[in-house]
Amino acid sequence: MIEMDNVSKWYGPVQVLKNCTLNVSKGEVVVVCGPSGSGKSTLIKTVNALEPFQQGQITVAGISVKDKKTDLAKLRARIGMVFQHFELFPHLSVKRNLTIAQIKVLGRSEDEAMKKGLALLDRVGLSAHANKYPGELSGGQQQRVAIARALAMDPIAMLFDEPTSALDPEMIKEVLDVMVALASEGMTMMVVTHEMGFAREVAKRVVFMDRGEIVEDAQTVDFFGKPRSERAQTFLSKILAH
Amino acid sequence: MFSDFDFNVIYRSLSYLFLDGMTFTITLTVLATLIGVTWGTALALMRLSGFPPLVLFAAGYVNLMRSVPLVLMIFWFYFLVPYIGQWITGSANPMRIGAFASSLITFALFEAAFFSEIMRAGIQSVSRGQTAAAQALGMNYPRTMAYVVLPQAFRNMVPVLLTQTIILFQDTSLVYVLSIPDFLGAASKVAQRDGRLVEMYLFAAVVYFLISFAASTAVRRLNRRIAIIR
Numbered sequence: 001m002i003e004m005d006n007v008s009k010w011y012g013p014v015q016v017l018k019n020c021t022l023n024v025s026k027g028e029v030v031v032v033c034g035p036s037g038s039g040k041s042t043l044i045k046t047v048n049a050l051e052p053f054q055q056g057q058i059t060v061a062g063i064s065v066k067d068k069k070t071d072l073a074k075l076r077a078r079i080g081m082v083f084q085h086f087e088l089f090p091h092l093s094v095k096r097n098l099t100i101a102q103i104k105v106l107g108r109s110e111d112e113a114m115k116k117g118l119a120l121l122d123r124v125g126l127s128a129h130a131n132k133y134p135g136e137l138s139g140g141q142q143q144r145v146a147i148a149r150a151l152a153m154d155p156i157a158m159l160f161d162e163p164t165s166a167l168d169p170e171m172i173k174e175v176l177d178v179m180v181a182l183a184s185e186g187m188t189m190m191v192v193t194h195e196m197g198f199a200r201e202v203a204k205r206v207v208f209m210d211r212g213e214i215v216e217d218a219q220t221v222d223f224f225g226k227p228r229s230e231r232a233q234t235f236l237s238k239i240l241a242h
Numbered sequence: 243m244f245s246d247f248d249f250n251v252i253y254r255s256l257s258y259l260f261l262d263g264m265t266f267t268i269t270l271t272v273l274a275t276l277i278g279v280t281w282g283t284a285l286a287l288m289r290l291s292g293f294p295p296l297v298l299f300a301a302g303y304v305n306l307m308r309s310v311p312l313v314l315m316i317f318w319f320y321f322l323v324p325y326i327g328q329w330i331t332g333s334a335n336p337m338r339i340g341a342f343a344s345s346l347i348t349f350a351l352f353e354a355a356f357f358s359e360i361m362r363a364g365i366q367s368v369s370r371g372q373t374a375a376a377q378a379l380g381m382n383y384p385r386t387m388a389y390v391v392l393p394q395a396f397r398n399m400v401p402v403l404l405t406q407t408i409i410l411f412q413d414t415s416l417v418y419v420l421s422i423p424d425f426l427g428a429a430s431k432v433a434q435r436d437g438r439l440v441e442m443y444l445f446a447a448v449v450y451f452l453i454s455f456a457a458s459t460a461v462r463r464l465n466r467r468i469a470i471i472r
Contacts, residue, residue: 045374048377048378050374050377050378073377073380073381073382074380076377076378076379076380077379077380078380079378080378081375081378083371083374083375083378085371087371087372087374087375088375089372089375089376089389089390089394090394091393091394091397100389101376101379101380101381104381104385104389105379105380105381105385106380149379150378150379153379153380
Protein backbone atom coordinates (compact mmCIF):
# COMPACT_ATOMS: atom_id res chain seq x y z
CA MET A 1 0.00 0.00 0.00
CA ILE A 2 2.71 2.46 1.05
CA GLU A 3 6.10 1.87 -0.51
CA MET A 4 9.07 4.03 0.37
CA ASP A 5 12.26 3.39 -1.50
CA ASN A 6 15.57 4.98 -0.50
CA VAL A 7 14.02 8.29 0.56
CA SER A 8 16.52 11.03 1.44
CA LYS A 9 15.84 14.58 2.47
CA TRP A 10 18.01 17.58 3.29
CA TYR A 11 17.30 20.87 5.00
CA GLY A 12 20.07 22.88 3.40
CA PRO A 13 23.28 20.99 4.23
CA VAL A 14 21.65 18.92 6.99
CA GLN A 15 20.44 15.49 5.96
CA VAL A 16 17.30 14.64 7.92
CA LEU A 17 16.34 11.41 6.15
CA LYS A 18 18.94 8.90 4.99
CA ASN A 19 17.94 6.26 2.45
CA CYS A 20 14.76 5.26 4.21
CA THR A 21 13.12 2.17 2.79
CA LEU A 22 9.85 0.96 4.25
CA ASN A 23 6.75 -0.87 3.09
CA VAL A 24 3.34 -0.95 4.69
CA SER A 25 1.04 -3.59 3.22
CA LYS A 26 -2.70 -3.39 3.04
CA GLY A 27 -4.28 -3.90 6.44
CA GLU A 28 -0.96 -3.69 8.24
CA VAL A 29 -0.26 -1.50 11.27
CA VAL A 30 3.30 -0.21 11.44
CA VAL A 31 4.57 1.83 14.37
CA VAL A 32 7.49 4.18 13.81
CA CYS A 33 9.39 5.11 16.95
CA GLY A 34 12.67 6.67 17.89
CA PRO A 35 14.18 9.52 19.89
CA SER A 36 13.03 13.06 19.19
CA GLY A 37 14.75 14.60 16.20
CA SER A 38 15.23 11.19 14.62
CA GLY A 39 13.17 12.19 11.58
CA LYS A 40 10.11 10.04 12.20
CA SER A 41 7.61 12.92 11.85
CA THR A 42 9.37 14.12 8.72
CA LEU A 43 9.26 10.59 7.33
CA ILE A 44 5.51 10.16 7.81
CA LYS A 45 4.84 13.57 6.25
CA THR A 46 6.69 12.58 3.10
CA VAL A 47 4.09 9.86 2.51
CA ASN A 48 1.41 12.42 1.51
CA ALA A 49 4.01 14.93 0.32
CA LEU A 50 3.42 17.47 3.06
CA GLU A 51 7.21 17.31 3.27
CA PRO A 52 9.03 17.24 -0.05
CA PHE A 53 12.08 15.00 -0.40
CA GLN A 54 14.98 15.19 -2.82
CA GLN A 55 15.89 11.58 -3.46
CA GLY A 56 14.12 8.27 -3.63
CA GLN A 57 10.62 7.25 -4.45
CA ILE A 58 7.31 6.86 -2.60
CA THR A 59 4.19 5.27 -4.01
CA VAL A 60 0.82 4.98 -2.34
CA ALA A 61 -1.54 2.43 -3.87
CA GLY A 62 0.78 2.41 -6.87
CA ILE A 63 0.65 6.16 -7.40
CA SER A 64 3.93 8.04 -7.19
CA VAL A 65 3.94 10.91 -4.71
CA LYS A 66 6.84 12.63 -6.44
CA ASP A 67 5.67 12.36 -10.04
CA LYS A 68 4.78 15.83 -11.33
CA LYS A 69 1.81 14.35 -13.20
CA THR A 70 0.24 13.06 -9.98
CA ASP A 71 -2.74 15.06 -8.78
CA LEU A 72 -1.43 15.48 -5.24
CA ALA A 73 -4.66 16.91 -3.82
CA LYS A 74 -6.58 13.94 -5.14
CA LEU A 75 -4.07 11.47 -3.70
CA ARG A 76 -4.02 13.23 -0.32
CA ALA A 77 -7.82 13.08 -0.16
CA ARG A 78 -7.47 9.28 -0.09
CA ILE A 79 -4.86 9.23 2.71
CA GLY A 80 -6.11 10.18 6.16
CA MET A 81 -3.78 12.09 8.44
CA VAL A 82 -3.97 12.83 12.14
CA PHE A 83 -1.69 15.51 13.59
CA GLN A 84 0.00 15.96 16.93
CA HIS A 85 -1.86 19.23 17.53
CA PHE A 86 -5.21 18.01 16.11
CA GLU A 87 -5.49 20.92 13.64
CA LEU A 88 -9.25 21.02 13.67
CA PHE A 89 -10.48 24.20 11.99
CA PRO A 90 -11.25 26.49 14.95
CA HIS A 91 -13.65 28.75 13.02
CA LEU A 92 -15.93 25.85 12.08
CA SER A 93 -18.23 23.78 14.27
CA VAL A 94 -17.44 20.10 14.83
CA LYS A 95 -20.13 19.25 12.27
CA ARG A 96 -18.62 21.52 9.62
CA ASN A 97 -15.13 20.20 10.38
CA LEU A 98 -16.40 16.73 9.56
CA THR A 99 -18.22 17.68 6.37
CA ILE A 100 -16.33 20.50 4.68
CA ALA A 101 -13.74 18.39 2.85
CA GLN A 102 -16.34 15.75 1.95
CA ILE A 103 -18.43 18.46 0.28
CA LYS A 104 -15.74 20.68 -1.23
CA VAL A 105 -13.21 18.01 -2.18
CA LEU A 106 -15.21 14.82 -2.81
CA GLY A 107 -18.28 16.66 -4.08
CA ARG A 108 -20.67 14.87 -1.77
CA SER A 109 -24.05 16.42 -1.07
CA GLU A 110 -24.62 18.27 2.19
CA ASP A 111 -26.99 15.51 3.42
CA GLU A 112 -24.72 12.65 2.49
CA ALA A 113 -21.69 14.33 4.09
CA MET A 114 -23.62 15.14 7.25
CA LYS A 115 -24.92 11.59 7.57
CA LYS A 116 -21.43 10.19 7.20
CA GLY A 117 -19.89 12.79 9.53
CA LEU A 118 -22.43 12.27 12.30
CA ALA A 119 -22.13 8.47 12.06
CA LEU A 120 -18.37 8.75 12.55
CA LEU A 121 -18.80 11.24 15.35
CA ASP A 122 -21.04 8.71 17.05
CA ARG A 123 -18.39 6.08 16.53
CA VAL A 124 -15.79 8.10 18.39
CA GLY A 125 -18.38 8.69 21.10
CA LEU A 126 -18.92 12.41 20.63
CA SER A 127 -22.42 12.71 19.16
CA ALA A 128 -23.41 15.19 21.83
CA HIS A 129 -20.80 17.68 20.65
CA ALA A 130 -21.75 18.08 16.97
CA ASN A 131 -22.67 21.75 17.28
CA LYS A 132 -19.78 22.80 19.47
CA TYR A 133 -16.61 24.49 18.32
CA PRO A 134 -13.23 22.74 18.64
CA GLY A 135 -12.11 25.21 21.32
CA GLU A 136 -14.92 24.00 23.57
CA LEU A 137 -13.64 20.41 23.56
CA SER A 138 -10.84 18.78 25.54
CA GLY A 139 -7.66 17.71 23.75
CA GLY A 140 -8.68 14.07 23.70
CA GLN A 141 -12.09 14.94 22.27
CA GLN A 142 -10.53 17.16 19.62
CA GLN A 143 -8.19 14.38 18.55
CA ARG A 144 -11.11 11.96 18.27
CA VAL A 145 -12.96 14.47 16.08
CA ALA A 146 -9.79 14.80 13.99
CA ILE A 147 -9.72 11.04 13.49
CA ALA A 148 -13.40 11.06 12.52
CA ARG A 149 -12.72 13.92 10.08
CA ALA A 150 -9.99 11.89 8.39
CA LEU A 151 -12.16 8.75 8.27
CA ALA A 152 -15.03 10.68 6.69
CA MET A 153 -12.98 10.82 3.49
CA ASP A 154 -13.01 6.98 3.26
CA PRO A 155 -9.21 6.78 3.29
CA ILE A 156 -7.31 3.78 1.96
CA ALA A 157 -4.67 4.32 4.68
CA MET A 158 -4.25 6.42 7.81
CA LEU A 159 -1.16 8.29 8.96
CA PHE A 160 -0.83 9.23 12.63
CA ASP A 161 1.85 11.74 13.55
CA GLU A 162 2.34 11.51 17.33
CA PRO A 163 -1.43 11.56 17.92
CA THR A 164 -1.17 11.44 21.71
CA SER A 165 1.96 13.50 22.38
CA ALA A 166 0.09 16.75 23.01
CA LEU A 167 -2.48 15.15 25.31
CA ASP A 168 -2.76 15.07 29.06
CA PRO A 169 -2.12 11.51 30.33
CA GLU A 170 -5.75 10.86 31.27
CA MET A 171 -6.87 11.54 27.69
CA ILE A 172 -4.39 9.30 25.92
CA LYS A 173 -6.43 6.16 26.42
CA GLU A 174 -9.61 7.46 24.78
CA VAL A 175 -7.65 8.27 21.62
CA LEU A 176 -5.72 5.01 21.63
CA ASP A 177 -8.97 3.07 22.06
CA VAL A 178 -10.29 4.58 18.84
CA MET A 179 -7.05 3.68 17.07
CA VAL A 180 -7.09 0.11 18.38
CA ALA A 181 -10.66 -0.33 17.13
CA LEU A 182 -9.66 1.06 13.76
CA ALA A 183 -6.73 -1.34 13.50
CA SER A 184 -8.92 -4.31 14.38
CA GLU A 185 -11.13 -3.44 11.42
CA GLY A 186 -8.19 -3.87 9.11
CA MET A 187 -7.30 -0.24 8.41
CA THR A 188 -3.82 0.25 6.96
CA MET A 189 -2.03 2.42 9.50
CA MET A 190 1.35 4.07 9.85
CA VAL A 191 1.74 5.45 13.35
CA VAL A 192 4.50 7.63 14.77
CA THR A 193 4.22 7.26 18.54
CA HIS A 194 6.00 6.77 21.84
CA GLU A 195 3.14 4.63 23.14
CA MET A 196 4.93 1.30 23.36
CA GLY A 197 1.87 -0.35 24.89
CA PHE A 198 -0.07 0.47 21.75
CA ALA A 199 2.77 -0.79 19.57
CA ARG A 200 3.00 -4.05 21.45
CA GLU A 201 -0.75 -4.62 21.35
CA VAL A 202 -1.61 -3.50 17.83
CA ALA A 203 1.40 -3.17 15.57
CA LYS A 204 2.46 -5.90 13.23
CA ARG A 205 5.87 -4.32 12.77
CA VAL A 206 7.89 -1.72 14.61
CA VAL A 207 10.29 0.57 12.79
CA PHE A 208 13.00 2.21 14.86
CA MET A 209 14.58 5.41 13.58
CA ASP A 210 17.62 7.32 14.76
CA ARG A 211 19.36 10.32 13.18
CA GLY A 212 17.32 10.10 10.01
CA GLU A 213 17.97 6.43 9.43
CA ILE A 214 15.76 3.42 9.72
CA VAL A 215 17.90 1.39 12.11
CA GLU A 216 15.54 -1.48 12.65
CA ASP A 217 12.41 -2.81 10.96
CA ALA A 218 11.22 -5.86 12.85
CA GLN A 219 8.17 -7.92 13.74
CA THR A 220 6.71 -6.51 16.94
CA VAL A 221 7.48 -9.59 19.01
CA ASP A 222 11.10 -9.60 17.88
CA PHE A 223 11.51 -5.88 18.43
CA PHE A 224 10.38 -6.01 22.03
CA GLY A 225 12.00 -9.38 22.64
CA LYS A 226 15.55 -8.61 21.62
CA PRO A 227 16.21 -5.66 19.34
CA ARG A 228 19.24 -6.32 17.19
CA SER A 229 20.76 -2.85 17.22
CA GLU A 230 22.35 -1.31 20.27
CA ARG A 231 20.64 2.02 19.64
CA ALA A 232 17.19 0.42 19.73
CA GLN A 233 18.14 -1.42 22.93
CA THR A 234 19.19 1.82 24.59
CA PHE A 235 16.01 3.56 23.41
CA LEU A 236 13.78 0.77 24.65
CA SER A 237 15.47 0.55 28.03
CA LYS A 238 14.97 4.30 28.49
CA ILE A 239 11.38 4.42 27.33
CA LEU A 240 10.22 1.27 29.10
CA ALA A 241 12.00 2.10 32.35
CA HIS A 242 9.47 4.63 33.55
CA MET B 243 -18.90 84.63 24.06
CA PHE B 244 -20.95 82.90 21.37
CA SER B 245 -23.34 85.85 21.07
CA ASP B 246 -21.98 86.82 17.66
CA PHE B 247 -22.37 83.32 16.30
CA ASP B 248 -25.41 82.05 14.47
CA PHE B 249 -25.78 78.35 15.11
CA ASN B 250 -29.07 78.36 13.24
CA VAL B 251 -27.08 78.07 10.06
CA ILE B 252 -26.45 74.45 11.00
CA TYR B 253 -30.11 73.75 11.50
CA ARG B 254 -31.02 75.40 8.19
CA SER B 255 -28.54 73.33 6.24
CA LEU B 256 -28.98 69.96 7.97
CA SER B 257 -30.68 68.22 5.08
CA TYR B 258 -28.00 69.34 2.61
CA LEU B 259 -25.20 68.38 5.00
CA PHE B 260 -26.48 64.91 5.75
CA LEU B 261 -28.64 63.82 2.80
CA ASP B 262 -26.10 64.99 0.26
CA GLY B 263 -22.81 65.34 2.10
CA MET B 264 -22.81 62.49 4.59
CA THR B 265 -24.48 60.10 2.16
CA PHE B 266 -21.63 60.67 -0.27
CA THR B 267 -18.99 60.28 2.44
CA ILE B 268 -20.44 57.01 3.74
CA THR B 269 -21.08 55.57 0.27
CA LEU B 270 -17.48 56.33 -0.68
CA THR B 271 -16.16 54.84 2.58
CA VAL B 272 -18.17 51.61 2.29
CA LEU B 273 -17.49 50.99 -1.40
CA ALA B 274 -13.80 51.86 -1.13
CA THR B 275 -13.48 49.51 1.86
CA LEU B 276 -15.17 46.62 0.06
CA ILE B 277 -13.08 47.01 -3.09
CA GLY B 278 -9.96 47.86 -1.09
CA VAL B 279 -10.19 44.76 1.13
CA THR B 280 -10.81 42.49 -1.86
CA TRP B 281 -7.94 43.89 -3.89
CA GLY B 282 -5.78 44.11 -0.77
CA THR B 283 -6.38 40.41 -0.02
CA ALA B 284 -5.41 39.55 -3.59
CA LEU B 285 -2.21 41.61 -3.18
CA ALA B 286 -1.43 39.87 0.12
CA LEU B 287 -1.84 36.46 -1.54
CA MET B 288 0.48 37.56 -4.37
CA ARG B 289 3.03 38.80 -1.86
CA LEU B 290 2.96 35.46 -0.04
CA SER B 291 2.82 33.34 -3.19
CA GLY B 292 6.59 32.86 -3.41
CA PHE B 293 6.33 33.40 -7.19
CA PRO B 294 8.88 36.19 -7.87
CA PRO B 295 6.96 38.26 -10.48
CA LEU B 296 3.84 38.39 -8.30
CA VAL B 297 5.82 39.05 -5.11
CA LEU B 298 7.67 41.88 -6.83
CA PHE B 299 4.51 43.40 -8.29
CA ALA B 300 2.63 43.32 -4.98
CA ALA B 301 5.56 44.64 -2.97
CA GLY B 302 6.17 47.40 -5.50
CA TYR B 303 2.50 48.36 -5.56
CA VAL B 304 2.21 48.56 -1.79
CA ASN B 305 5.41 50.55 -1.39
CA LEU B 306 4.48 52.97 -4.19
CA MET B 307 1.02 53.64 -2.76
CA ARG B 308 2.41 54.16 0.69
CA SER B 309 5.05 56.63 -0.43
CA VAL B 310 2.73 59.00 -2.31
CA PRO B 311 0.52 61.53 -0.51
CA LEU B 312 -3.17 60.71 -0.81
CA VAL B 313 -4.07 64.18 -2.07
CA LEU B 314 -1.62 63.79 -4.91
CA MET B 315 -3.18 60.43 -5.80
CA ILE B 316 -6.63 61.99 -5.86
CA PHE B 317 -5.48 64.72 -8.26
CA TRP B 318 -3.48 62.34 -10.33
CA PHE B 319 -6.32 59.90 -10.87
CA TYR B 320 -8.86 62.63 -11.53
CA PHE B 321 -6.79 64.04 -14.36
CA LEU B 322 -5.17 60.84 -15.60
CA VAL B 323 -7.93 58.23 -15.61
CA PRO B 324 -9.91 59.98 -18.39
CA TYR B 325 -6.84 59.74 -20.63
CA ILE B 326 -6.21 56.09 -19.73
CA GLY B 327 -9.87 55.44 -20.53
CA GLN B 328 -9.44 57.18 -23.85
CA TRP B 329 -6.35 55.13 -24.59
CA ILE B 330 -8.08 51.84 -23.73
CA THR B 331 -11.30 52.52 -25.61
CA GLY B 332 -9.50 54.30 -28.43
CA SER B 333 -12.05 57.10 -28.49
CA ALA B 334 -11.30 60.59 -29.75
CA ASN B 335 -11.94 62.40 -26.47
CA PRO B 336 -10.85 61.78 -22.88
CA MET B 337 -13.33 59.50 -21.16
CA ARG B 338 -15.81 61.21 -18.86
CA ILE B 339 -15.39 59.47 -15.52
CA GLY B 340 -16.97 61.82 -13.04
CA ALA B 341 -15.64 62.93 -9.70
CA PHE B 342 -17.35 60.15 -7.74
CA ALA B 343 -16.02 57.26 -9.82
CA SER B 344 -12.61 58.86 -9.92
CA SER B 345 -12.41 59.31 -6.16
CA LEU B 346 -13.75 55.80 -5.57
CA ILE B 347 -11.04 54.31 -7.78
CA THR B 348 -8.39 56.36 -6.00
CA PHE B 349 -9.46 55.43 -2.50
CA ALA B 350 -9.96 51.75 -3.33
CA LEU B 351 -6.53 51.44 -4.93
CA PHE B 352 -4.83 53.52 -2.24
CA GLU B 353 -6.43 51.78 0.73
CA ALA B 354 -5.82 48.35 -0.83
CA ALA B 355 -2.13 48.87 -0.05
CA PHE B 356 -2.91 49.25 3.66
CA PHE B 357 -5.52 46.50 3.69
CA SER B 358 -3.04 44.18 1.98
CA GLU B 359 -0.50 44.64 4.78
CA ILE B 360 -3.22 43.92 7.33
CA MET B 361 -4.36 40.81 5.47
CA ARG B 362 -0.77 39.65 5.06
CA ALA B 363 -0.34 39.75 8.83
CA GLY B 364 -3.72 38.00 9.16
CA ILE B 365 -2.78 35.18 6.81
CA GLN B 366 0.55 34.73 8.58
CA SER B 367 -1.27 34.55 11.92
CA VAL B 368 -2.91 31.27 10.80
CA SER B 369 -0.62 28.41 11.81
CA ARG B 370 1.17 26.25 9.24
CA GLY B 371 -0.51 23.23 10.76
CA GLN B 372 -3.89 24.50 9.57
CA THR B 373 -2.64 24.63 6.00
CA ALA B 374 -1.14 21.15 6.38
CA ALA B 375 -4.45 19.79 7.71
CA ALA B 376 -6.38 21.32 4.82
CA GLN B 377 -3.91 19.89 2.31
CA ALA B 378 -4.00 16.48 3.97
CA LEU B 379 -7.78 16.50 3.43
CA GLY B 380 -7.16 16.94 -0.29
CA MET B 381 -7.76 20.67 -0.54
CA ASN B 382 -5.80 22.43 -3.25
CA TYR B 383 -4.44 25.97 -2.81
CA PRO B 384 -7.63 27.90 -3.65
CA ARG B 385 -9.76 25.70 -1.39
CA THR B 386 -7.25 25.84 1.45
CA MET B 387 -7.30 29.62 1.25
CA ALA B 388 -11.06 29.99 0.77
CA TYR B 389 -12.27 27.61 3.47
CA VAL B 390 -9.48 27.46 6.02
CA VAL B 391 -6.92 30.25 5.92
CA LEU B 392 -8.78 33.40 4.81
CA PRO B 393 -11.82 32.98 7.10
CA GLN B 394 -9.47 32.74 10.07
CA ALA B 395 -7.27 35.57 8.79
CA PHE B 396 -10.31 37.86 8.41
CA ARG B 397 -11.59 37.01 11.85
CA ASN B 398 -8.22 37.67 13.44
CA MET B 399 -7.95 40.99 11.62
CA VAL B 400 -11.50 42.38 11.80
CA PRO B 401 -10.65 44.93 14.51
CA VAL B 402 -7.65 46.25 12.58
CA LEU B 403 -9.59 46.28 9.28
CA LEU B 404 -12.38 48.30 10.87
CA THR B 405 -9.93 50.71 12.48
CA GLN B 406 -8.40 51.26 9.04
CA THR B 407 -11.93 51.88 7.71
CA ILE B 408 -12.44 54.61 10.31
CA ILE B 409 -9.23 56.25 9.10
CA LEU B 410 -10.53 55.92 5.53
CA PHE B 411 -13.79 57.56 6.62
CA GLN B 412 -11.83 60.58 7.82
CA ASP B 413 -9.56 60.59 4.77
CA THR B 414 -12.50 60.80 2.37
CA SER B 415 -12.77 64.47 3.35
CA LEU B 416 -9.76 65.03 1.07
CA VAL B 417 -12.07 64.84 -1.94
CA TYR B 418 -12.70 68.53 -1.29
CA VAL B 419 -9.78 69.13 -3.66
CA LEU B 420 -12.09 67.93 -6.46
CA SER B 421 -14.85 70.28 -5.22
CA ILE B 422 -17.03 67.30 -4.41
CA PRO B 423 -19.67 68.06 -1.78
CA ASP B 424 -18.88 65.28 0.69
CA PHE B 425 -19.79 66.05 4.28
CA LEU B 426 -16.87 68.39 4.86
CA GLY B 427 -17.22 69.85 1.37
CA ALA B 428 -20.92 70.56 1.95
CA ALA B 429 -20.19 72.16 5.32
CA SER B 430 -17.47 74.22 3.70
CA LYS B 431 -19.80 75.43 0.96
CA VAL B 432 -22.45 76.53 3.42
CA ALA B 433 -19.82 78.15 5.62
CA GLN B 434 -18.52 80.31 2.79
CA ARG B 435 -21.92 81.11 1.32
CA ASP B 436 -23.29 82.31 4.67
CA GLY B 437 -20.03 83.56 6.11
CA ARG B 438 -20.34 81.21 9.07
CA LEU B 439 -16.94 79.51 8.98
CA VAL B 440 -16.43 78.97 12.71
CA GLU B 441 -19.89 77.51 13.31
CA MET B 442 -19.79 75.12 10.37
CA TYR B 443 -16.22 73.86 10.87
CA LEU B 444 -16.89 73.39 14.58
CA PHE B 445 -20.01 71.41 13.75
CA ALA B 446 -18.18 69.31 11.13
CA ALA B 447 -15.46 68.49 13.65
CA VAL B 448 -18.03 67.41 16.23
CA VAL B 449 -19.79 65.17 13.71
CA TYR B 450 -16.56 63.49 12.56
CA PHE B 451 -15.53 63.00 16.17
CA LEU B 452 -18.85 61.48 17.23
CA ILE B 453 -19.03 59.07 14.32
CA SER B 454 -15.41 57.95 14.61
CA PHE B 455 -15.63 57.63 18.38
CA ALA B 456 -18.85 55.62 18.21
CA ALA B 457 -17.34 53.40 15.53
CA SER B 458 -14.16 52.65 17.50
CA THR B 459 -16.22 51.85 20.58
CA ALA B 460 -18.31 49.45 18.49
CA VAL B 461 -15.14 47.84 17.13
CA ARG B 462 -13.85 47.25 20.66
CA ARG B 463 -17.13 45.62 21.65
CA LEU B 464 -17.21 43.51 18.52
CA ASN B 465 -13.62 42.44 19.13
CA ARG B 466 -14.60 40.88 22.42
CA ARG B 467 -17.49 39.02 20.83
CA ILE B 468 -15.93 37.51 17.72
CA ALA B 469 -12.65 36.24 19.13
CA ILE B 470 -12.31 32.58 18.14
CA ILE B 471 -12.39 30.26 21.11
CA ARG B 472 -9.10 28.42 21.33
